[in-house]
Amino acid sequence: MKDLNKVIFVFLFFALFSCRKDQSKNIHDSEIRDRYFNLEKIGWKSRSYTQVVEDIGFTATEVPIQYYLLKDQGIENLQHVDSLYEENKTERVIEFVFQQDEEKDLLNKDFTGMDYTAAVKYMSFGLDKDFYVVTSKKDTIKCSGVNFERNYKIAPFQKVLLFFSGIDPNDKIQLIYNDFLFRKGILKFKFKDPFTPVAL
Incomplete structure (x- = not known):
């Protein structure tokens, strides 16, 4: 009888423990879903x-890293x-x-001063x-990589993804572009708020 009571006690203990673990997992999943919903609601690409x-x-x-992970x-x-x-x-x-405001192909020689193939190589490499990037702490972070999304003259624009590493997620940043391709000088883009208030 005592052995039966021990078995029942052990069984109840594990049943209660696993229920609590499932509940905490559900709460954690729910919190994560809420955070991602908030990011989606404000617009993944709103800044x-x-x-x-x-x-x-x-x-x-600026696109939150969570967008690409999801x-x-x-x-x-x-x-x-x-x-x-x-x-x-x-x-x-x-x-x-x-x-370009008339939707001309920006990689033509008229805009870059180089032949089309050289302009594509420059965009790529x-x-x-x-x-x-300059952070709010005045750190300068070089671009660690670029992904040029070729559109083969279908879309009226050229798009690249820029990657930066080692930036505190709470830091505000300013993107600096020194335009050698189109020779338009230095352009600055200040991102006012990081995404962290609603991020994971």
Whole structure:
């Protein structure tokens, strides 16, 4: 009889413990879902700044790293996405778009002063040297990589993704672009608020 009571006690203990663990997991999942919902509600790409110099528009948009993690990982395992965010929260991604006001192809020689193939190569492999970020703590962070999204003359703009590493997620940043490709000088884009109030 005593052995039966011990078995029942052990069984009840594990049942209660596993219920509490499931409840805390559900609460954590619920909190993560709320945070992502808030990010989506304010607009993943809502912090967008445009400057127009002569006939070319330059638009910088800071996109939260969570956007790309969810796009890649999906929403099935948000705790995994949360842990990936924690590992990568010092990364910043900025979408940068170049567009001519009459929607002409900006990689033509008329705009760049170089042949089309050389302009494509510069967008793909040389553009990272033209960008850096200054943090609110006055640190200068070089661009760690660029992904040029080729549109093969289908879209009336050119777009690149800029990657920066080692930035405190609470820091406000200013993107500096020293335009050697179109020779329009130095452009500054100040992002006023980090995404962290609603981020993970």
